[in-house]
Amino acid sequence: MTEQEIRDQLVRLGASLFQRGYSVGSAGNISVRLPDGFLMTPTNSSLGSLDAARISKLDAEWRHVGGDKPSKEVFLHRAVLSARPEAGAVVHLHSTHATAIGCLAAPGEDAPIPPLTPYFVMRIGRRLPVVPYYRPGDGAMEPAVHAAALEARALLLANHGPVVSGKTLLDAVYASEELEESARLALLLRGMPARELTPAQVDDLLTTFG
Numbered sequence: 151m152t153e154q155e156i157r158d159q160l161v162r163l164g165a166s167l168f169q170r171g172y173s174v175g176s177a178g179n180i181s182v183r184l185p186d187g188f189l190m191t192p193t194n195s196s197l198g199s200l201d202a203a204r205i206s207k208l209d210a211e212w213r214h215v216g217g218d219k220p221s222k223e224v225f226l227h228r229a230v231l232s233a234r235p236e237a238g239a240v241v242h243l244h245s246t247h248a249t250a251i252g253c254l255a256a257p258g259e260d261a262p263i264p265p266l267t268p269y270f271v272m273r274i275g276r277r278l279p280v281v282p283y284y285r286p287g288d289g290a291m292e293p294a295v296h297a298a299a300l301e302a303r304a305l306l307l308a309n310h311g312p313v314v315s316g317k318t319l320l321d322a323v324y325a326s327e328e329l330e331e332s333a334r335l336a337l338l339l340r341g342m343p344a345r346e347l348t349p350a351q352v353d354d355l356l357t358t359f360g
């Protein structure tokens with residue numbers, strides 16, 4: 151895809167997430183890896199009304215080289231994209247149910263959502279580490295996020311929200327949606343004797359689709 155096509159896709163997918171309530175106000179941010187750097191949603195922008203021409207551009211050293219001022223969460227995206235060379239995009243949301251799990255789970259926990267359905271396992275994997283709370287935009291979070299991203303495709307920022315990587319922007323968006331719906335399901339079934347996928351079923355999914 152050309153950079154222009156990726157910019158247009160970012161606008162479309164941001165609007166789609168916003169319209170369905172996965173993000174509200176100016177919450178959340180998205181980054182995409184390019185051959186010569188990165189695209190990032192501008193700070194204080196709404197995912198619902200991004201302007202393709204004003205999306206921030208950063209060079210390969212994460213210096214701002216074009217468009218509006220980038221998200222204050224540049225450190226967060228840099229931590230994940232540098233830990234996961236195969237990842238092409240990162241989506242950070244404040245989606246309600248995943249954030250709720252990030253308020254219930256203990257920082258350091260690494261599987262706060264049980265493997266209830268195959269698509270959760272296929273899109274998120276076995277681990278979903280919970281990174282301790284940091285103020286939004288605090289660069290001090292970078293080592294903790296980097297360490298978590300080395301072992302998992304997605305993570306939860308305690309009391310803040312989910313961070314999900316994917317091979318492509320579309321993969322990262324699909325995985326973010328799957329994570330939010332899985333969190334919702336986990337909360338709906340809390341305290342009920344829900345049947346989880348067995349370790350053998352999880353292994354089978356990961357070897358077939360992982």
Ligand SMILES: O=C(CO)COP(=O)(O)O
Binds near residue numbers: 192193223287
């Ligand atoms: O989600 C956010 C902070 O965590 C939004 O911040 P930005 O508007 O700077 O991207």
Ligand SMILES: [Zn+2]
Binds near residue numbers: 242
């Ligand atoms: Zn946030």
